[in-house]
């Protein structure tokens with residue numbers, strides 16, 4: 001079966017700056033070593049592992065926010081850095097990252113409209129399309145035109161997912177999308193992601209610490225021993 005996204009022999013490390021007295025040069029902190037993993041459309045993947053094992057780093061590599069030190073990130077078999085990282089991000093990736101999310105001085109509606117415009121998503125009626133996305137995320141209509149800075153965490157997450165979907169990208173990357181939410185709201189957010197994956201045929205990959213989120217995913221990808229391991233997936 002076709003994979004939309006693949007990490008092939010990917011290695012990544014951070015350089016750690018050390019005080020001069022301690023030793024010459026820079027130390028390396030390896031996060032991934034020759035990691036391999038492939039993802040399909042139509043499924044939701046939970047990226048799990050203890051804090052500091054490399055979940056956010058893996059999402060950054062998948063979204064071409066960082067380039068691998070060696071190996072390749074392939075979108076439909078094409079190396080994303082050869083394809084063009086900016087173009088790849090704009091046309092194929094929806095991010096639900098905490099620091100890469102909503103524009104706080106705009107409303108939920110304006111955020112979605114901005115994303116439609118940035119992606120040049122050619123929809124017949126932008127307003128109706130934006131309303132539809134926000135309704136699909138079950139955001140209360142009374143909040144559509146409120147400044148997102150005034151929304152609760154769960155409401156902001158709904159708006160952020162709607163924004164991530166506005167570009168109609170085929171891959172959605174989310175970092176701790178249910179962090180700080182109560183269980184009931186977390187399940188609603190996961191259900192929203194599930195609809196996106198299953199009904200709109202998107203590939204949803206989310207990093208999470210939550211056992212609850214993990215239990216709702218189609219596949220669990222563990223970051224283990226500097227490699228990635230997919231459970232329940234038959235190659």
Ligand SMILES: Nc1ncnc2c1ncn2[C@@H]1O[C@H](COP(=O)(O)OP(=O)(O)OP(=O)(O)O)[C@@H](O)[C@H]1O
Nearest residue numbers: 014015029031049050051052053054055056057058
């Ligand atoms: N900018 C950076 N410079 C140096 N080291 C970094 C940097 N970002 C992350 N690291 C280190 O790389 C490792 C992986 O970090 P990463 O943020 O990917 O982990 P994570 O699995 O997302 O953790 P968490 O569950 O706490 O979010 C950690 O040891 C972290 O300290």
Ligand SMILES: [Mg+2]
Nearest residue numbers: 055056057207
């Ligand atoms: Mg993280």
